[in-house]
Every structure is written in C-alpha cells, then in structure tokens.
Amino acid sequence: MKILFRHLAILLAAAASLPAFAGDTDITIADPYVRMVPPGTPTTGAFMVLKNGSNADRKLVKADSPVARSVELHNHINDNGVMKMRQVAEVDIKAKGETALKPGSYHVMLIDLRQTLKEGDSVPMTLTFDDGSTRKIDVPVKMPQAMMQMDGDHGKMKH
Amino acid sequence: MKTKALLTATIIGLSALLVWLSAFWEPITPKRVTEVPTHNRLAASGQAQGGDFTLQGPNGPVSLKDFRGKVVLLYFGYTFCPDVCPTSLSLMARALSALTPAEVERVQGIFVSVDPERDTVKILKAYAPFFHPRIVGITGTPEQVATVARLYGASYAKQPPNAEGLYTVDHSSVTYVIDTEGKVNARLPHASPVRQIVEAVRPLLAAKTGG
Numbered sequence: 048m049k050i051l052f053r054h055l056a057i058l059l060a061a062a063a064s065l066p067a068f069a070g071d072t073d074i075t076i077a078d079p080y081v082r083m084v085p086p087g088t089p090t091t092g093a094f095m096v097l098k099n100g101s102n103a104d105r106k107l108v109k110a111d112s113p114v115a116r117s118v119e120l121h122n123h124i125n126d127n128g129v130m131k132m133r134q135v136a137e138v139d140i141k142a143k144g145e146t147a148l149k150p151g152s153y154h155v156m157l158i159d160l161r162q163t164l165k166e167g168d169s170v171p172m173t174l175t176f177d178d179g180s181t182r183k184i185d186v187p188v189k190m191p192q193a194m195m196q197m198d199g200d201h202g203k204m205k206h
Numbered sequence: 207m208k209t210k211a212l213l214t215a216t217i218i219g220l221s222a223l224l225v226w227l228s229a230f231w232e233p234i235t236p237k238r239v240t241e242v243p244t245h246n247r248l249a250a251s252g253q254a255q256g257g258d259f260t261l262q263g264p265n266g267p268v269s270l271k272d273f274r275g276k277v278v279l280l281y282f283g284y285t286f287c288p289d290v291c292p293t294s295l296s297l298m299a300r301a302l303s304a305l306t307p308a309e310v311e312r313v314q315g316i317f318v319s320v321d322p323e324r325d326t327v328k329i330l331k332a333y334a335p336f337f338h339p340r341i342v343g344i345t346g347t348p349e350q351v352a353t354v355a356r357l358y359g360a361s362y363a364k365q366p367p368n369a370e371g372l373y374t375v376d377h378s379s380v381t382y383v384i385d386t387e388g389k390v391n392a393r394l395p396h397a398s399p400v401r402q403i404v405e406a407v408r409p410l411l412a413a414k415t416g417g
Contacts, residue, residue, distance in 0.1 A: 082288075082289070082292055084288075084292060084336075085285075085332050085333045085336035085337075086332060086336075087329060087332055087333075088285055088286075088333065089286060090286055090287075090288040091288050091292075092288040092289045116370070117368075117370060121288075121289075123289065123290065125396065126376075128378050128379065128380060128395060128396065129361055129376055129377065129378045129379075130290040130376065130377060130378070130379045130396060131376040132287075132288075132289070132290070132374050132376070134368075150289050150290075150293045150397070151289065151290065151293060151396065151397055154288070154289055156288050156289075157288070158288075158370075158372060159370065159372065
C-alpha cells in the first residue's frame with residue numbers, strides 16, 4: 048500500500064512537473080511591443096525578437112491573446128513596392144539564432160480588438176512553439192512615434 | 207426515362223454553370239488599378255503623373271488644389287492595415303515633427319483610403335490626425351478612389367476574406383511628394399527614413415511658388 052502511494056506520489060509529481068517542463072521553452076523574448084493604433088482601429092501588430100538558446104531549430108507556431116478575437120502570424124512580402132501581408136503557419140527560429148518580428152516583416156497580428164489599447168497598457172500573450180513549449184509574456188503598448196524611434200532609421204538599431 | 211433525361215440535362219446545366227463560375231465569376235471585384243513598375247523619380251512621360259483630385263474629408267470635399275503653395279505628402283492605404291500604413295504614417299508624422307513650425311505650416315499630409323467599404327470619413331477623421339494633426343484622411347466611392355490611384359500609379363487589391371469575413375488589401379506603399387504647384391516631385395518607397403522625407407520636402411518649401 049505504502050509503495051503504491053509512493054508510486055502515485057511520484058506519478059503525480061511527474062504529472063505536475065509536465066506543464067512546467069513544457070513551458071520551459073529555450074526561446075527568450077526581447078523587446079516586445081504592441082503598436083498603439085488610433086482609437087477604433089480594429090487591428091494592430093505585436094513585434095519582438097525571438098532568441099533561440101537551444102541547439103535545435105524551433106518554430107513559433109501560435110500566438111494567443113485575450114485582447115483580440117483572433118490572433119494570427121503574418122509576414123509581409125514587398126513585391127516591387129506593393130506590400131502584401133500574408134498569414135504564415137510558422138516562424139522559424141534557427142538553433143542559437145534569433146528572428147525579429149518587426150514592421151514590414153513578421154508580426155503577430157491582433158485582429159478584431161476587443162478594446163482600445165492605450166499607451167502603457169500591457170497585453171498578455173501566450174506564444175506556442177513547435178515542440179509544444181509555450182511562453183507567456185506581457186507586451187507593452189507603445190505609441191508609433193516612440194516606437195519608430197526605437198526601430199531606428201535603418202542602421203540605427205540601438206535602443 | 208424522362209427523369210433520366212431531366213437529370214442529364216440538369217447535370218449538363220450545372221457543369222456549364224460551374225465552368226462559367228470558375229472562369230469568369232469573381233467573388234470580389236478586383237481593384238487592382240495599374241501595376242506599379244518601380245518607385246523612383248518620375249518618368250519623363252507616360253501615365254501616372256499625378257494631378258488634381260477631389261475626395262471626401264472630415265469636413266466635406268478635400269481637393270489637392272486646396273493646398274497650392276504647400277508641399278503635400280500623399281499616401282494610399284487603409285486603416286485596417288496593421289503594420290505598413292502605421293509605419294508609413296508614423297514616418298510621415300516624424301518628418302512633419304522634424305520641420306520648423308513655419309515649415310510645417312506649409313506642408314499637408316494626405317492619407318487616401320483605398321478601402322472605402324470599411325473606411326468611412328468618420329473613421330478616417332479619428333485615424334489620420336492620430337499620427338499628426340497635419341495629416342487628413344480622405345476617401346470616396348470605389349470608382350473615385352480608383353481614379354485617383356490610377357492618376358498616381360498607386361495599386362491595390364483586396365484579398366479574399368478569412369473565416370470571419372475580414373480581408374486585407376495589398377497595396378503599394380509609396381509616399382508621393384507633391385510640390386507647391388501640385389506636381390509630383392518624388393516618390394519615396396516604403397519605410398523611407400525620416401531624414402529622406404525631410405530632405406525631399408525642404409527644397410520644395412524653399413522654391414518660389416508661382417501662386
């Protein structure tokens with residue numbers, strides 16, 4: 048009986064540690080922000096740098112946030128001056144590498160916002176990777192002007 | 207036997223409809239106007255040289271002519287646009303902020319929505335000045351907007367809607383720099399830095415206007 052309990056305890060402990068293990072992604076997130084848009088604008092984008100500390104290639108496969116009715120991963124294709132925004136299934140993050148979600152490129156598109164996002168607001172977001180690991184982040188909302196300063200004018204990428 | 211003939215006729219009829227549908231029917235009228243070849247300095251001849259137009263603004267009609275004596279920064283986009291348009295308008299706003307108060311008095315930003323189905327004048331009134339008070343948002347009927355876009359060589363194409371019926375619009379992301387006499391002087395490609403916008407505007411402000 049005692050042995051059974053011990054086994055059960057081990058099993059329970061293992062089960063409890065599973066989600067934690069799954070959540071322990073090797074991907075770290077740097078400089079996340081959501082672009083503040085004029086009141087009433089139904090969509091906006093979230094940007095960040097995904098850093099992969101592991102020795103395996105990873106993919107960002109999903110993003111969720113309660114502030115929008117739907118959240119999609121998107122990319123932009125600059126087709127001879129015509130900006131084409133397309134949904135993508137995944138965003139690659141190479142082993143020991145990083146991928147920037149940035150204006151004019153990859154971004155998390157927040158569609159059909161449930162509320163107006165104001166400067167200083169924090170948007171909870173859960174990122175899911177192809178190995179099943181997740182990361183919960185709080186993404187600050189930033190004014191475009193301040194944000195553009197941060198993005199820099201080509202080359203001036205220092206924050 | 208009669209039923210079989212009827213069935214055959216129905217099948218033939220439906221097949222014909224299917225063929226016609228797949229060949230000719232388009233769920234959304236394509237709004238692609240003209241393909242923009244390159245966005246550099248204006249070609250010496252040919253179409254898309256710009257020109258006067260009138261569309262609806264927050265307080266009634268807005269014409270390019272209204273801004274004679276001013277330098278106009280003209281951009282085509284739509285408010286649903288999550289990234290490209292805010293980026294362009296933010297850069298335009300920062301360029302306006304980089305000018306002296308006397309200079310900015312003589313510059314006008316115009317945001318033309320190529321998505322008049324969703325972008326009402328009221329929405330544009332809240333949208334454009336959010337970036338900078340000197341940017342006005344205007345639009346018109348789909349035909350009027352198409353005419354203006356054609357005039358400038360701007361292109362746009364509505365994309366098929368997603369499951370929720372939401373659609374995006376592919377569009378050229380060019381800022382047209384129009385001189386004090388209403389002529390296109392430069393076309394700045396997407397994400398042109400603030401400095402480049404300022405440098406495109408300043409010489410035009412310095413130039414003597416013919417009225």
